[in-house]
Amino acid sequence: MTAALALAKRELVRFxxxxxxxxxxxxxxxxxxxxxxxxxxxxxxxxxxxxAGATASLAYFFPGTVVLVVLFAAIxxxxxxxxxxxxxxxxxxxxxxxxxxxxxxGKIAGGTLLGLLQGGALLxxxxxxxxxxxxxxxxxxxxxxxxxxxALTSLGFLIAWSLDSTQGxxxxxxxxxxxxxxxxxxxxxxxxxxxxLRAMMAANPLTYGVAALRQALGGRAPDLPGAGLxxxxxxxxxxxxxxxxxxxxxxxxxxxxxxxxxx
Amino acid sequence: MSSLSSPSPSSPALEADSLSxxxxxxxxxxxxxxxxxxxxxxxxxxxxxxGKTTLFRILSTLLAPSSGTFRVAGHDPMRxxxxxxxxxxxxxxxxxxxxxxxxxENLLIQGALYDLGGAALAARSDELLRRFSxxxxxxxxxxxxxxxxxxxxxxxKSLLHRPPVLLLDEPSTGLDxxxxxxxxxxxSDLAKEGTTVLLTTHLFDEAEAAHRVGILDRGRLLACDTxxxxxxxxxxxVITLETRRGDGAAALAAEIGTRFGAEAGHIxxxxxxxxxxxxxGHEFVPRLVETFPGRFRSVTLGAPTLEDxxxxxxxxxxxxxxxxxxxxx
Numbered sequence: 163m164t165a166a167l168a169l170a171k172r173e174l175v176r177f178x179x180x181x182x183x184x185x186x187x188x189x190x191x192x193x194x195x196x197x198x199x200x201x202x203x204x205x206x207x208x209x210x211x212x213x214a215g216a217t218a219s220l221a222y223f224f225p226g227t228v229v230l231v232v233l234f235a236a237i238x239x240x241x242x243x244x245x246x247x248x249x250x251x252x253x254x255x256x257x258x259x260x261x262x263x264x265x266x267x268g269k270i271a272g273g274t275l276l277g278l279l280q281g282g283a284l285l286x287x288x289x290x291x292x293x294x295x296x297x298x299x300x301x302x303x304x305x306x307x308x309x310x311x312x313a314l315t316s317l318g319f320l321i322a323w324s325l326d327s328t329q330g331x332x333x334x335x336x337x338x339x340x341x342x343x344x345x346x347x348x349x350x351x352x353x354x355x356x357x358x359l360r361a362m363m364a365a366n367p368l369t370y371g372v373a374a375l376r377q378a379l380g381g382r383a384p385d386l387p388g389a390g391l392x393x394x395x396x397x398x399x400x401x402x403x404x405x406x407x408x409x410x411x412x413x414x415x416x417x418x419x420x421x422x423x424x425x
Numbered sequence: 426m427s428s429l430s431s432p433s434p435s436s437p438a439l440e441a442d443s444l445s446x447x448x449x450x451x452x453x454x455x456x457x458x459x460x461x462x463x464x465x466x467x468x469x470x471x472x473x474x475x476g477k478t479t480l481f482r483i484l485s486t487l488l489a490p491s492s493g494t495f496r497v498a499g500h501d502p503m504r505x506x507x508x509x510x511x512x513x514x515x516x517x518x519x520x521x522x523x524x525x526x527x528x529x530e531n532l533l534i535q536g537a538l539y540d541l542g543g544a545a546l547a548a549r550s551d552e553l554l555r556r557f558s559x560x561x562x563x564x565x566x567x568x569x570x571x572x573x574x575x576x577x578x579x580x581x582k583s584l585l586h587r588p589p590v591l592l593l594d595e596p597s598t599g600l601d602x603x604x605x606x607x608x609x610x611x612x613s614d615l616a617k618e619g620t621t622v623l624l625t626t627h628l629f630d631e632a633e634a635a636h637r638v639g640i641l642d643r644g645r646l647l648a649c650d651t652x653x654x655x656x657x658x659x660x661x662x663v664i665t666l667e668t669r670r671g672d673g674a675a676a677l678a679a680e681i682g683t684r685f686g687a688e689a690g691h692i693x694x695x696x697x698x699x700x701x702x703x704x705x706g707h708e709f710v711p712r713l714v715e716t717f718p719g720r721f722r723s724v725t726l727g728a729p730t731l732e733d734x735x736x737x738x739x740x741x742x743x744x745x746x747x748x749x750x751x752x753x754x
Contacts, residue, residue, distance in 0.1 A: 164540055164541075165538045165540070168533070168538070169534070171534075172526065172530075172534055176523070249519035249520075251521055251523045253517045253519070253521040254515065254517070254535065254538070257485045257486055257487060257510060257515045258538035258539060259507045259511050260538045
């Protein structure tokens with residue numbers, strides 16, 4: 163555990179020394195939120211939801227924006243794995259006796275905390291948007307964010323570990339991670355979507371994370387999965403991705419195809 | 426600490442038996458066997474693509490061999506991976522320090538990876554930093570250090586857990602001559618204290634400073650002995666004739682053979698250069714110059730170097746452009 167703690171702490175220290183990362187993770191989602199939320203405000207009438215207008219629209223997009231901040235934070239904290247492993251800091255970690263679990267957990271726990279901090283910081287906007295502000299709701303939202311941050315950082319780690327170039331990561335981000343977010347109910351509700359899209363959204367684990375966060379913040383939508391199911395799926399999503407990440411680290415030293423991944 | 430992590434006095438620091446690694450059809454490492462005793466400095470000398478990096482990656486447990494076995498300090502990587510890793514300090518060719526952290530922060534994380542901590546780790550870090558004369562830079566970010574200083578921190582980091590075996594990949598890469606001399610002295614001190622030093626290099630003078638040298642070319646260990654013994658196998662002196670345009674070397678070699686026969690010693694023509702290995706070379710040089718005036722641009726006479734050993738072993742010059750396509754390892 164000493165090793166995992168040291169690796170997690172490293173993430174926080176590095177973050178504190180690279181302030182630009184905050185801007186990179188928080189600014190784009192916020193900008194998109196304000197522009198899209200305000201722009202669509204005039205024509206915005208989510209099915210079954212309350213009053214239309216810019217505030218309702220901003221409130222609708224809010225949980226998805228927080229999740230996007232967490233996703234970006236996860237990407238920023240894991241993309242370094244690609245270069246670190248080939249010719250950087252991780253080389254030394256990989257030849258140390260630290261267990262694969264400790265290596266994966268240290269990195270992912272550090273990234274999770276950063277995602278939680280950045281996503282959580284947005285919750286100060288909750289009262290302005292007229293969303294639920296009671297302590298239980300905020301605590302639930304925090305717990306959901308923790309699960310989401312852990313899941314998404316694990317996902318970023320899994321992707322980064324398997325790649326040998328940051329360009330590859332950008333491609334996967336555009337082809338897979340952003341669509342994953344778009345189809346999570348963050349951007350549009352499933353109710354108005356055609357059946358094939360609804361099926362994809364129902365199969366998307368992130369849908370349940372966004373739904374859990376929306377419900378924790380008092381958001382309403384008739385076709386959201388239930389709170390219990392949403393929390394359970396989010397927790398399972400995080401657990402499965404982390405297990406896969408740890409297994410991937412464990413596989414490396416004597417993996418038969420390691421040669422392909424050489425720098 | 427535990428009996429697992431300390432080598433038994435009798436076990437060699439490194440034992441390799443028929444280590445091979447294939448990448449598809451290519452044999453990056455081909456049947457390498459050797460044994461290195463505790464306290465030895467052993468240099469793997471070879472051109473780029475010779476198999477050094479593949480061997481380094483296997484010994485550092487980053488890459489599994491396709492076949493063959495090895496033990497570090499008596500530990501088998503398949504069964505005692507953790508114990509093996511505890512007995513090995515690894516210095517990579519590319520920096521493994523976190524540039525955004527200070528020197529001391531880097532050492533403390535490294536210690537944590539080896540289950541060290543608290544006052545003992547702090548004291549050990551300071552001890553190493555003092556020894557490497559970098560204690561005054563302990564609070565600096567690694568990114569502001571010079572290459573030579575950063576390399577010292579790398580080595581200090583690899584020694585934190587007192588490994589009996591230190592493995593270094595081309596350690597003098599990017600160092601100026603002064604820093605290179607410091608490094609050689611440092612490795613020599615470590616060996617005197619009982620640490621086994623295994624290093625890869627493509628520099629003859631770096632290999633010269635080792636107790637024993639293994640010549641790696643195209644994945645095979647072609648020769649393995651002390652530098653003196655390796656050079657003694659080259660016959661007497663080495664006379665080198667550099668031909669004018671690089672094309673006449675083979676013809677000139679043939680003519681020298683015809684003219685002088687066995688007297689000329691062992692003749693070879695490699696890459697525009699005719700080499701003669703012969704005892705009492707100084708007596709032969711004037712005769713060569715008189716017999717073949719204007720046929721070569723320069724003539725040199727010298728005691729054999731490790732480069733001569735390499736040429737003898739491989740029939741090729743030790744140059745990157747003549748090596749097999751670089752293994753991308």
